[in-house]
Amino acid sequence: MKGILKIAYKLLVNDKGKFAALLVGITFAVFLMVMMTSMFSGILHRSSATVLNVGAKVWVMDPAINTPANNIPMPDYVLDAVRSINGVTYAVPLYSGGALVKLRSGAYQSVTVIGLDDSSLYGRPELLEGQIEDIYGENAFIVVKDAEFPKLQNPRVGTEFEINDHRGVIVGIARVTTSGLFGVPTLYTTYNRALQYIPSTRFTTAFILIEPKNTTAIPYIKQQVKALGYEALTKDEFIQKTSRFYKYQTGVGTNVLIMTVISFIVGLCISGQTFYTFILENLERFGALKAIGAKGRELVYMILFQASFASLAGFGLGIGLACLLITVARLRMPSYAAMTTYTDIGLAFIMVLIIAGISSYIGVRKVLKIEPFDIFRG
Amino acid sequence: MAELAMQATALVKWFGEGDARTVAVQGVSFDARFGEMLFIEGPSGSGKTTLLSLISGILRPNEGTVMVEGRDIWSMTSDRIADFRLNKVGFVFQDYHLFPRLTTVENVAIPLILKKNDWDKSIDEAMEYLEIVGIKDRALLPPVKLSGGEQQRVAIARAIASHPDILIFDEPTASLDGETGRKILDFVKKNILTDKRCIIVVTHDNRIFEYADRIMTMEDGRVIGFEQGGGREE
Ligand SMILES: Nc1ncnc2c1ncn2[C@@H]1O[C@H](COP(=O)(O)OP(=O)(O)OP(=O)(O)O)[C@@H](O)[C@H]1O
Ligand SMILES: [Mg+2]
Numbered sequence: 001m002k003g004i005l006k007i008a009y010k011l012l013v014n015d016k017g018k019f020a021a022l023l024v025g026i027t028f029a030v031f032l033m034v035m036m037t038s039m040f041s042g043i044l045h046r047s048s049a050t051v052l053n054v055g056a057k058v059w060v061m062d063p064a065i066n067t068p069a070n071n072i073p074m075p076d077y078v079l080d081a082v083r084s085i086n087g088v089t090y091a092v093p094l095y096s097g098g099a100l101v102k103l104r105s106g107a108y109q110s111v112t113v114i115g116l117d118d119s120s121l122y123g124r125p126e127l128l129e130g131q132i133e134d135i136y137g138e139n140a141f142i143v144v145k146d147a148e149f150p151k152l153q154n155p156r157v158g159t160e161f162e163i164n165d166h167r168g169v170i171v172g173i174a175r176v177t178t179s180g181l182f183g184v185p186t187l188y189t190t191y192n193r194a195l196q197y198i199p200s201t202r203f204t205t206a207f208i209l210i211e212p213k214n215t216t217a218i219p220y221i222k223q224q225v226k227a228l229g230y231e232a233l234t235k236d237e238f239i240q241k242t243s244r245f246y247k248y249q250t251g252v253g254t255n256v257l258i259m260t261v262i263s264f265i266v267g268l269c270i271s272g273q274t275f276y277t278f279i280l281e282n283l284e285r286f287g288a289l290k291a292i293g294a295k296g297r298e299l300v301y302m303i304l305f306q307a308s309f310a311s312l313a314g315f316g317l318g319i320g321l322a323c324l325l326i327t328v329a330r331l332r333m334p335s336y337a338a339m340t341t342y343t344d345i346g347l348a349f350i351m352v353l354i355i356a357g358i359s360s361y362i363g364v365r366k367v368l369k370i371e372p373f374d375i376f377r378g
Numbered sequence: 379m380a381e382l383a384m385q386a387t388a389l390v391k392w393f394g395e396g397d398a399r400t401v402a403v404q405g406v407s408f409d410a411r412f413g414e415m416l417f418i419e420g421p422s423g424s425g426k427t428t429l430l431s432l433i434s435g436i437l438r439p440n441e442g443t444v445m446v447e448g449r450d451i452w453s454m455t456s457d458r459i460a461d462f463r464l465n466k467v468g469f470v471f472q473d474y475h476l477f478p479r480l481t482t483v484e485n486v487a488i489p490l491i492l493k494k495n496d497w498d499k500s501i502d503e504a505m506e507y508l509e510i511v512g513i514k515d516r517a518l519l520p521p522v523k524l525s526g527g528e529q530q531r532v533a534i535a536r537a538i539a540s541h542p543d544i545l546i547f548d549e550p551t552a553s554l555d556g557e558t559g560r561k562i563l564d565f566v567k568k569n570i571l572t573d574k575r576c577i578i579v580v581t582h583d584n585r586i587f588e589y590a591d592r593i594m595t596m597e598d599g600r601v602i603g604f605e606q607g608g609g610r611e612e
Contacts, residue, residue: 003491003500007480014479288475291436293464293540294492295457373437376548377427378473 008302029267030318042337054123056209073203087217092117115194130172146179291372311356389442413573420596468537489540
């Protein structure tokens with residue numbers, strides 16, 4: 001068996017021109033697919049940045065909210081009602097909204113302000129500099145050091161700025177796991193200061209964060225929140241809802257999907273066509289093998305091996321190329337959103353398997369049909 | 379009867395149906411004996427290649443039997459027939475059918491590899507066959523770099539690599555000059571033919587008839603006669 005596959009390997013690889021064309025086709029297709037889906041994954045991931053960074057287990061919000069960037073404030077009684085639900089250990093409000101900062105240079109920069117519950121500071125970020133208690137200080141804000149940080153002209157602890165005509169001062173620099181999608185820096189402050197500094201509507205609570213007693217309490221909490229006319233989602237559900245929104249309700253998803261399908265088709269055509277020509281050119285060889293005494297099954301293994309080998313090699317090259325490009329791009333552009341997830345790689349792998357499958361199917365059909373007699377007659 | 383390598387009885391093969399039907403072989407019976415060179419000759423289209431295919435397990439006859447070692451090969455499953463071709467028959471195709479992407483020695487090793495031998499061992503053994511046919515020094519070249527006569531030798535080395543009982547040559551000298559053709563036949567007769575093997579040669583080339591033990595003549599799909607060849611030493 002191994003010997004036959006080695007013959008198959010040599011027939012394939014020694015045909016340098018065809019093999020190169022096959023590899024290029026598959027590599028190109030995988031590269032495009034992975035780039036597309038990685039970009040999309042990056043966007044999806046970042047669109048849930050707040051959810052990931054705050055890290056609360058259960059989020060209560062208006063049912064019309066699609067992403068954490070949406071802001072439909074809820075009346076205050078909701079918080080009290082949620083607090084009294086059985087299974088809720090504690091529930092705190094979270095403020096999330098936009099504001100305009102005037103920097104020392106006089107330039108304006110819009111920011112996202114996240115207001116943490118004053119008493120618990122639930123959802124606080126990890127600090128690189130400063131103390132979290134300083135957030136209670138006068139005009140205190142904590143700035144997130146992410147890709148957007150330089151847009152605030154690289155503030156340090158003590159740096160002052162104006163925020164909606166109030167004085168603000170940086171008391172800490174925080175690190176978060178995920179930076180946001182929209183290219184605006186993030187400031188943390190307390191819930192009450194956020195309300196005070198940022199003009200708000202009558203209702204003020206954007207989200208209520210719940211710490212449930214245990215996971216089994218969650219379904220009941222959800223049901224009770226629903227009875228209030230609001231929606232409670234676990235962290236993962238909220239991330240999924242956000243993803244679904246970007247996938248199906250914005251142009252991003254459809255366009256990425258179309259591009260992915262196109263790269264798949266292009267890859268399939270190039271590799272399928274090249275493999276088919278390869279098989280056609282080697283039909284005589286396969287016929288000779290059959291005449292000499294190779295069984296049909298063995299010829300099928302040879303073709304499957306050739307198709308899989310070329311596909312897997314192309315797959316590896318394509319993934320490698322995409323990762324390399326993304327890494328390089330990230331070095332040059334810190335806010336570049338592409339992120340290669342296992343799902344993306346898995347998706348590309350499935351597509352490569354389909355390409356290999358279709359190519360070998362065509363090849364196998366051809367090869368099983370050859371009559372060694374025709375080879376014999378010349 | 380033990381010296382019979384193969385016994386064909388009442389073989390019939392036709393192609394196509396209805397008006398388009400051509401009967402290529404019509405009721406041919408003959409046998410091939412160990413230790414002999416049997417030549418098959420006849421005009422173009424007389425059914426020689428078809429007959430060779432019928433007796434070597436390549437083409438299924440419409441009627442008749444091909445007995446080898448007491449069994450009708452065409453009563454076996456297709457896997458067994460493939461094994462028969464691999465183990466009992468060696469083919470030297472008219473246009474050789476060497477693999478241009480493999481080296482000469484790898485070409486020769488193919489039947490050994492198909493027999494599931496270890497790759498390195500097959501290559502070593504193939505080397506010995508190349509030595510027998512006298513072109514060991516060409517082992518690592520691709521066959522396209524070899525002359526016609528040398529390619530013929532590669533094809534012979536490949537055919538004998540599987541230790542076949544029946545060795546089949548279709549027009550072995552068609553693409554060689556007279557001198558080279560005779561040299562090859564001379565070589566085959568002296569080195570490849572053993573008394574445990576029979577060699578069947580299809581040819582138009584009467585210059586090599588002197589190497590035949592028996593010559594079978596075909597016309598229109600029938601055998602019209604047997605002659606003793608020039609090589610018969612009785
Ligand atoms: N696959 C096929 N389909 C239809 N007719 C065929 C087929 N193969 C062979 N024939 C016919 O069978 C007859 C015998 O052909 P075959 O090739 O056996 O002759 P041959 O004696 O080997 O001739 P040549 O000396 O030219 O090689 C011819 O008339 C040929 O046209
Ligand atoms: Mg012929």
